Amino acid sequence: xxxxxxxxxxxxxxxxxxxxxxxxxxxxxxxxxxxxxxxxxxxxxxxxxxxxxxxxxxxxxxxxxxxxxxxxxxxxxxxxxxxxxxxxxxxxxxx
Amino acid sequence: xxxxxxxxxxxxxxxxxxxxxxxxxxxxxxxxxxxxxxxxxxxxxxxxxxxxxxxxxxxxxxxxxxxxxxxxxxxxxxxxxxxxxxxxxxxxxxxxxxxxxxxxxxxxxxxxxxxxxxxxxxxxxxxxxxxxxxxxxxxxxxxxxxxxxxxxxxxxxxxxxxxxxxxxxxxxxxxxxxxxxxxxxxxxxxxxxxxxxxxxxxxxxxxxxxxxxxxxxxxxxxxxxxxxxxxxxxxxxxxxxxxxxxxxxxxxxxxxxxxxxxxxx
Numbered sequence: 001x002x003x004x005x006x007x008x009x010x011x012x013x014x015x016x017x018x019x020x021x022x023x024x025x026x027x028x029x030x031x032x033x034x035x036x037x038x039x040x041x042x043x044x045x046x047x048x049x050x051x052x053x054x055x056x057x058x059x060x061x062x063x064x065x066x067x068x069x070x071x072x073x074x075x076x077x078x079x080x081x082x083x084x085x086x087x088x089x090x091x092x093x094x095x
Numbered sequence: 096x097x098x099x100x101x102x103x104x105x106x107x108x109x110x111x112x113x114x115x116x117x118x119x120x121x122x123x124x125x126x127x128x129x130x131x132x133x134x135x136x137x138x139x140x141x142x143x144x145x146x147x148x149x150x151x152x153x154x155x156x157x158x159x160x161x162x163x164x165x166x167x168x169x170x171x172x173x174x175x176x177x178x179x180x181x182x183x184x185x186x187x188x189x190x191x192x193x194x195x196x197x198x199x200x201x202x203x204x205x206x207x208x209x210x211x212x213x214x215x216x217x218x219x220x221x222x223x224x225x226x227x228x229x230x231x232x233x234x235x236x237x238x239x240x241x242x243x244x245x246x247x248x249x250x251x252x253x254x255x256x257x258x259x260x261x262x263x264x265x266x267x268x269x270x271x272x273x274x275x276x277x278x279x280x281x282x283x284x285x286x287x288x289x290x291x292x293x294x295x296x297x298x299x300x301x302x303x304x305x306x307x308x309x310x311x312x313x314x315x316x317x318x319x320x321x322x323x324x325x326x327x328x329x330x331x332x333x334x335x336x337x338x339x340x341x342x343x344x345x346x347x348x349x350x351x352x353x354x355x356x357x358x359x360x
Contacts, residue, residue, distance in 0.1 A: 006142070027144050030255070037248065038144035041151050 008057040009035040011042075013049035021053050029054075110228050110296050112170040117287035118297060119170060119231065120180065121190035121333060123163030127181055128341070129195040129212060130156035131348050133205070141202050148248060152209070155241040162234045182352035186341045190285075193332040194277035196341040203256055203266040207274045210249035210314070214307050215281040217242045222298035231296075250314045257318025268320050279328025282307070286334070 006028040012021035024043050029035035035054040044052070063071060075081070133153035140146025164177035194212060199205045220242050223235035256267040282300040284292060291297040315322045331337065351358060 028142060029144065033251070034255075037251070038148070041148040042144055045147075045151065 006030050009039075009054045010057050010060060011035075011039040012053040012055075013039075013043055014051040014053075015049055017050060021051065024048070026057060032056075110291075110294070112172065114287075114290055114294075115228065115231075115296070116167055116170040117190065118291055119163050119167040121285070121287065123160050123167055123180065124189045124191040125195055125212075126156040126160035126163065127348075128189070128191045128344065129209075130154070130160060131344060132195065132197075132199055132208075135199055136205065145202075149205070152245050152248065155238070155245065159234065159238045159241070162237075166230055166234065178352065182349045186337050186345055187335045189332075189337065189341060189345070190287075190335065191332050191341075192277065192280045193329055193338055194274065194281065196332065196338060196344060197274060197277065198340055200270065200273070201266055203263070203270040204274065206249055206252040206256060207267070207270040208277075209245065210253050210311075211274060211278045211281070213242060213246040213249045214311055215278075215303075217246045218303045218307050219298070222303060226296060226298070228296055253314050253320075254318045257315070257320045264320065267318065271315075271320060271323060275323045275326050276329045279326070280330035280332060283328065283330055288333075 007030075008026055009029055009032075010026050011024050013024045014021045027035065027038050027042055029038045032054060035056075036052055039052045039054055043049070130153045133149045133156070136146060136149045137153075138146065140149060160181070161177055164180045167180055168175050168177055194208060197204075197208055199208075217239070220235040220239040224232050224239050226232050226235070253267065256263040258264075282304055284297075284300060288297050288300075292299055312322055332341075
């Protein structure tokens with residue numbers, strides 16, 4: 001028996017037509033085809049989805065938690081970036 | 096191309112129940128026994144994801160078996176329930192083909208057993224769902240989608256094992272040598288099936304074989320394993336002559352009902 005572990009994959013499931021794929025968890029598989037099939041068996045047993053995406057975990061690059069302050073705090077006091085300071089003409093509906 | 100035609104079918108849902116009963120029971124036993132075998136992997140699978148995959152297939156087959164047992168109980172009309180049929184018959188009364196009672200062995204044995212069954216099951220259901228017995232057609236219609244997935248699963252594993260490492264190739268080759276002899280019984284009609292084939296309720300298995308054989312040959316070729324030739328077909332299960340394995344299996348499967356008759360939970 002080879003001791004080599006199968007790579008880890010992240011699984012994204014879309015629950016209904018038109019909604020986005022949401023991260024639901026991870027699993028091991030030898031390749032993409034097996035990962036999709038494993039995802040079907042592990043994550044859609046209770047009618048959770050209509051579509052599956054998988055991506056090998058090593059291809060996901062994340063921000064470093066240590067950078068959180070520098071990355072995200074500066075946006076806290078810049079409310080003017082929200083498009084809420086415009087007068088919406090009465091004739092524009094459904095805004 | 097599968098061209099099963101039921102034009103000579105004289106029967107509808109009103110097929111003589113005593114003719115239909117043994118066949119429906121055979122389908123029920125077949126799915127139940129294979130479901131039990133697969134469930135033996137639960138907690139022992141080679142990897143979590145495949146542990147779950149086999150449990151899923153087992154549950155599909157168990158659900159299918161229940162539908163058949165309920166229908167069989169109705170056809171028999173003697174007041175027996177699905178549980179009576181599943182839990183309170185002895186090994187010689189079981190009508191499943193020998194293939195499905197064969198032990199799990201290693202993963203390759205389980206995959207080969209599943210592949211031989213799935214290839215037959217898929218093509219049988221494909222024909223039965225258009226058959227003249229509406230109740231049977233209804234069960235087949237629902238189970239056909241599940242069988243299509245099972246066949247995809249087992250085919251892909253045959254290919255992965257065959258086209259994998261030297262060891263996986265060897266194990267697959269061994270499993271094929273051990274189990275191919277049980278494939279013939281699946282499409283060799285027992286008396287109960289012949290009677291129904293004559294009135295067009297069950298497809299003539301000769302019409303299923305070309306598609307089954309072509310598919311198996313294609314998968315084995317992709318798996319780079321040779322297909323066994325001139326295999327003697329072991330049979331007997333469908334008329335109650337079983338291998339020793341079934342007795343052990345049933346003693347575990349039936350333990351609770353035998354020990355605590357009528358228990359529910």
